[in-house]
Amino acid sequence: KQEVTQIPAALSVPEGENLVLNCSFTDSAIYNLQWFRQDPGKGLTSLLLIQSSQREQTSGRLNASLDKSSGRSTLYIAASQPGDSATYLCAVRDDYKLSFGAGTTVTVRA
Amino acid sequence: GAGVSQSPSNKVTEKGKDVELRCDPISGHTALYWYRQSLGQGLEFLIYFQGNSAPDKSGLPSDRFSAERTGGSVSTLTIQRTQQEDSAVYLCASSTGGRTGNTIYFGEGSWLTVV
Numbered sequence: 001k002q003e004v005t006q007i008p009a010a011l012s013v014p015e016g017e018n019l020v021l022n023c024s025f026t027d028s029a030i031y032n033l034q035w036f037r038q039d040p041g042k043g044l045t046s047l048l049l050i051q052s053s054q055r056e057q058t059s060g061r062l063n064a065s066l067d068k069s070s071g072r073s074t075l076y077i078a079a080s081q082p083g084d085s086a087t088y089l090c091a092v093r094d095d096y097k098l099s100f101g102a103g104t105t106v107t108v109r110a
Numbered sequence: 111g112a113g114v115s116q117s118p119s120n121k122v123t124e125k126g127k128d129v130e131l132r133c134d135p136i137s138g139h140t141a142l143y144w145y146r147q148s149l150g151q152g153l154e155f156l157i158y159f160q161g162n163s164a165p166d167k168s169g170l171p172s173d174r175f176s177a178e179r180t181g182g183s184v185s186t187l188t189i190q191r192t193q194q195e196d197s198a199v200y201l202c203a204s205s206t207g208g209r210t211g212n213t214i215y216f217g218e219g220s221w222l223t224v225v
Contacts, residue, residue, distance in 0.1 A: 032211045043201060044216040051211050089153070091214075097143060097166070098203075098214055100153040 002027045006090055006101035014109050019077040021104045023090030028068050034098065035064055035075050036089040044089065048075070080108045112136075114217035116202050122223045123192055131187045131220045135204030142185050143214070144177060148198040156200075159185060160207075192224045 003026040013019060023033070032051045036044040050057045050066045050073065057064050061078040077084055087105045091098040115134040123129050135142050144156040155169040159179045170176070174193075179185040189196055199219040206212045 034214065036216070041221075043218040044203075046213055046215060049211075049213050091153075093211070093214070096141065096160070097155055097158055098153075099155075102152040 002030075002092060002094055002099040004090060004092055004099050004101040006088075006104050008104060009102065010105045010107075012107040012109060013080055015080060015082060017080055017108075019075075019080050019084070019106060019108075021075040021077075021088050021090075021106070023073040023075070023101055025071045025073075025092045025099075027094060028071050029094060030068065031093040031095070033064075033066055033073050034091045034093065035062075035073075036091065038087045038089060038103070047088075080106075082108045082110045084108050114202055114204055114215055116200075116217040116220050118220055119218060120221045120223075122225060125194060125224055126191055128188065128190045129192055129222065131189075131200050131202075131222070133185045133187070133202030133204075133217060135183065135185070135202070136215060137183075139204035139206055139215075140182065141205045141207055141214075142179060143203040144185070144187050145201045145203065145216075146198045147201060147219070153201065156187070189222075192222075194224045197222055197224045 005024045007022045034049050035047045048057045048064045063076045066073045085108050087103040089103045090101045117132045142159040146154045158166040161182045174190045177187045201219045203214045203216045205214040
């Protein structure tokens with residue numbers, strides 16, 4: 001059974017600092033890995049999708065890397081802003097469904 | 111529609127009553143998923159549909175939970191004789207296929223409170 005772990009569980013940084021969020025998974029036989037953002041009381045918004053054959057994916061200030069062989073992914077958010085405050089979830093897709101980590105709750109202080 | 115649509119967005123029900131939660135996936139998406147997120151917990155897989163078939167129902171917590179999908183589109187999750195531990199956010203998601211590398215898109219969720 002796939003196990004997904006996210007470290008740290010919570011993170012508080014001053015505005016402008018770069019964020020580094022970590023995700024690890026136990027079974028490397030994955031289709032892809034998705035990073036999501038969840039705001040309080042809201043659903044999940046997809047941020048980045050990395051296919052198993054890719055090493056990284058970028059969108060604006062966000063960059064995600066994937067090392068499938070070691071079962072790790074890292075989400076980097078450059079120059080954080082208060083609007084980046086949210087919970088970030090990592091999910092791996094093996095076969096047809098996603099297995100989720102518990103998330104990292106980020107607070108960016110103005 | 112433009113995104114995954116769920117209704118109701120919020121539901122408060124009395125213990126023992128039945129509830130129905132509806133999901134309208136993105137047009138053309140053949141794969142549909144239901145997940146549950148309890149307070150302070152991670153996302154828990156409930157069921158997966160490919161078209162109208164449900165090849166994986168392994169996450170449904172008990173026989174009080176059932177789901178169906180009709181016309182390869184709308185899905186309904188039904189919880190019978192609700193219990194307080196059923197209180198959670200029920201999230202629906204869809205994608206263009208089950209066994210593909212495509213993005214899975216989530217709705218805003220149905221927030222269920224059992225009192």
